[in-house]
Amino acid sequence: MAIQPLAPGGVIGVLGGGQLGRMLALAAAPLGLKTHVYCPDPDSPAFDVAADHTIAAYDDEAALARFAASVDVVTYEFENVPAETAKLVAGRKPLFPDARALSTTQDRFYEKTFLRNLGLPTPNFAHVDDRATLVAAVAAVGRPSVLKTRRFGYDGKGQGLVREGLALDDALAMMGGQPAILEAFVHFRAEVSVIAARGRSGEFAAYDVVENRHENHILRSSHVPASIRPETAASAVAMAKKIADELKYVGVLGLELFLVDGPTGERVMVNEIAPRVHNSGHWTIEGAATSQFEQHVRAIAGWPLGSTATRGTVTMTNLLGAEADRWRDLLAEPGASLHLYGKGEPKPGRKMGHVTRLA
Ligand code: AMP
Secondary structure, X not given: OOOOOXXXXXXXXXXXXXXXXXXXXXXXXXXXXXXXXEOOOOOOHHHHHOOEEEOOOOOOHXXXXXXXXXXXXXXXXXXXXXXXXXXXXXXXXXXXXXXXXXXXXXXXXXXXXXHHHOOOOOOOEEEEOOHHHHHHHHHHHOOOEEEEEOOOOOOOOOEEEEOOOOXXXXXXXXXXXXXXXXXXXXXXXXXXXXXXXXXXXXXXXXXXXXXXXXXXXXXXXXXXXXXXXXXXXXHHHHHHHHHXXXXXXXXXXXXXXXXXXEOOEEEEEEEEEEOOOXXXXXXXXXXXXXXXXXXXXXXXXXXXXXXXXXXXXXXXXXXXXXXXXXXXXXXXXXXXXXXXXXXXXXXXXXXXXEEEEEO
């Protein structure tokens, strides 16, 4: 049976209470929708702005059942939702994006295999479980290459470079006993991303391609328009559509790509898929006709998608750690829009907020 669209007044359940959940809740409110945020951390930034919240573990079946009973549809703001949690919730209420989107994207080896089977370009890769598979992987992929844990990696955590001369025992030690994937190192010119949405009836809308700068593996800033040829941008968007269609995806996804120069000109290779709203889409709040957060809400609610038109030249800069202490200066800067996530301690590298500048 087809799932009915939400009516205004409906409740969206959000698994995860970080800044992405916070901005989702803030986008749902003007549309007359409420949010119920579920997160084990009592200090979750999303709790401040949600109509309701639950503080409980992701394996607390009774709490999950009560949560599911109180909402109309469930989504998540991080891809490491345990499979059992997703299954339990999806058995009670529609889960968007669904459990297949989660299982495909939360394991780097499954994800790259999925991409390869779709015919999309990725760095060469092989799985690594032990010494023997590491030897085989290095022989197949070569050096330099990047060893990444298959699961639970983000912002470069759980990653190491396998350079020329590195002893295999040292590479094995980097994995810390976790199943891993070895990927060819890509000499990219730039990193870009596609933020796109697919609605419940298959409609698709993508924002302009974003150019992203990283520092210490953490996103520093996003820029629109990206310095990319129109046909390369079109091929990146086509890749996002192919992925979304294949997964029968519902919601916003972020596709991270490497822009590489080759003998036949520039091209893109897929790095990873984020089955959620994405840091490199924060610029859309002020910089596009519909923000990625509103777009995600529209998609999972079964509502029409909004326009993704860009409103100018946009830069989004993350405020990491103590950088957020500059809030007073940023407030005084004409054309700058400040977002603070209401987090407690400004640990180094922690995403405390962002600022968007529109020209
Ligand atoms: P990831 O966690 O896979 O998104 O990786 C974090 C960052 O590490 C990326 O944004 C790149 O800057 C870098 N990186 C990841 N994989 C590769 C690769 N195969 N070659 C070169 N750089 C990489």
